[in-house]
Amino acid sequence: MHCEHVRKKxxxxxxxxxxxxxxxxxxxxxxxxxxxxxxxxxLQSLINVLEEVSTLEVPKDFANRVLAHAYERSKGAQSMQRxxxxxxxxxSLKLFTAQTAAAAAVLxxxxxxxxxxxxxxxxxQGIQSVGKSQMEQVEPTAIYNLDYLTDAPKGSLxxxxxxxxxxxxxxxx
Amino acid sequence: xxSDEELMLAVGKGDLNAxxxxxxxxxxxxxxxxxxxxxxxxxAEDVAQEAFFKLLDAAEHYRPTALFRTYLHCxxxxxxxxWVAKKQPLYTSKLPExxxxxxxxxxxxxxxxxxxxxxxxxxKLPPNxxxxxxxxxYEGIGYREIAATMEVTEKAVExxxxxxxxxxxxxxxxxxxx
Numbered sequence: 342m343h344c345e346h347v348r349k350k351x352x353x354x355x356x357x358x359x360x361x362x363x364x365x366x367x368x369x370x371x372x373x374x375x376x377x378x379x380x381x382x383x384l385q386s387l388i389n390v391l392e393e394v395s396t397l398e399v400p401k402d403f404a405n406r407v408l409a410h411a412y413e414r415s416k417g418a419q420s421m422q423r424x425x426x427x428x429x430x431x432x433s434l435k436l437f438t439a440q441t442a443a444a445a446a447v448l449x450x451x452x453x454x455x456x457x458x459x460x461x462x463x464x465x466q467g468i469q470s471v472g473k474s475q476m477e478q479v480e481p482t483a484i485y486n487l488d489y490l491t492d493a494p495k496g497s498l499x500x501x502x503x504x505x506x507x508x509x510x511x512x513x514x
Numbered sequence: 515x516x517s518d519e520e521l522m523l524a525v526g527k528g529d530l531n532a533x534x535x536x537x538x539x540x541x542x543x544x545x546x547x548x549x550x551x552x553x554x555x556x557x558a559e560d561v562a563q564e565a566f567f568k569l570l571d572a573a574e575h576y577r578p579t580a581l582f583r584t585y586l587h588c589x590x591x592x593x594x595x596x597w598v599a600k601k602q603p604l605y606t607s608k609l610p611e612x613x614x615x616x617x618x619x620x621x622x623x624x625x626x627x628x629x630x631x632x633x634x635x636x637x638k639l640p641p642n643x644x645x646x647x648x649x650x651x652y653e654g655i656g657y658r659e660i661a662a663t664m665e666v667t668e669k670a671v672e673x674x675x676x677x678x679x680x681x682x683x684x685x686x687x688x689x690x691x692x
Contacts, residue, residue: 352675352676353672356650356656356657358656358657358672383683383690384679386690387679387682387683387686387690388651388679390628390632390686390689390690391647391651391682392651393628394628394629394632394633395625395629396546396652397555399541399542399545400545400555403541403559403562403563404537404538406563407537407562407563407566407567408530408533408534408537410563410567411530411533411534411537411566411567411570412530414570415530
């Protein structure tokens with residue numbers, strides 16, 4: 342194995358991310374190459390520095406803050422869901438009420454119109470029946486002042502003659 | 515004790531106690547990745563918190579096809595990369611709160627100086643290289659899992675790590691053994 346090839350694989354060798362066979366070949370090379378083993382030492386030193394860096398603890402109450410927010414969000418989501426449902430119910434109710442009211446209004450208007458028309462018809466029938474009985478008793482010419490169409494209209498020569506003749510002979514008109 | 519995957523399925527059915535257990539189990543990992551990557555405690559907390567919320571939102575559709583840890587790391591990684599794409603996080607050189615009392619004052623000073631140098635060096639790396647280094651050395655996960663987390667090939671992970679380490683070696687040469 343050449344140095345160039347080993348240097349390319351050195352990171353993966355240090356991270357133990359190579360096959361056993363490749364690891365073994367590189368190990369043999371490192372045992373016999375000072376330059377490559379020096380490069381590995383520097384790399385190892387870097388990793389030590391990185392890993393030795395002190396860790397900062399998670400801020401106090403971080404988990405509690407996350408959970409508090411989660412509960413808030415959950416409650417918010419539930420209330421939104423409830424709100425949505427109640428708005429839907431309210432809207433459904435409104436829609437139902439509006440439909441019912443419209444149907445009732447149509448029914449009432451229909452009944453009213455029907456009633457008026459029925460009453461009008463009944464009323465007209467009454468008048469007509471009264472008129473008919475009257476017509477049966479009274480001469481149409483008398484009702485409508487059409488006596489001038491009779492044989493002897495009032496004030497006419499014929500009427501005067503008939504009046505005089507009836508008075509002389511004791512006739513009745 | 516239920517596995518992470520079982521807990522997630524319970525979360526999907528609305529069990530917030532199961533979600534609490536997941537948060538307690540993985541808060542350190544999520545926060546650590548975010549903090550190491552972003553270099554800022556406030557941003558790290560926002561990202562880690564957002565990652566758990568995303569987990570909660572996705573729980574209903576969660577299917578345990580992959581390791582839960584990879585699933586969570588994937589969410590945190592995406593959020594971190596999005597975060598730096600949208601805004602440049604403000605790097606803060608916050609010091610560790612408690613150093614080992616067994617060390618002398620001068621040793622403590624060296625540790626503090628080295629910590630700051632490492633954080634600054636990490637912060638100089640391109641986002642993908644930085645994330646690969648964080649996942650490898652601060653979460654201790656292998657190439658295959660890093661590849662799944664970052665949605666790249668294992669070869670790409672190897673290259674990212676090699677380039678990242680080469681840059682870090684340059685930035686941190688004063689702290690490396692001669």
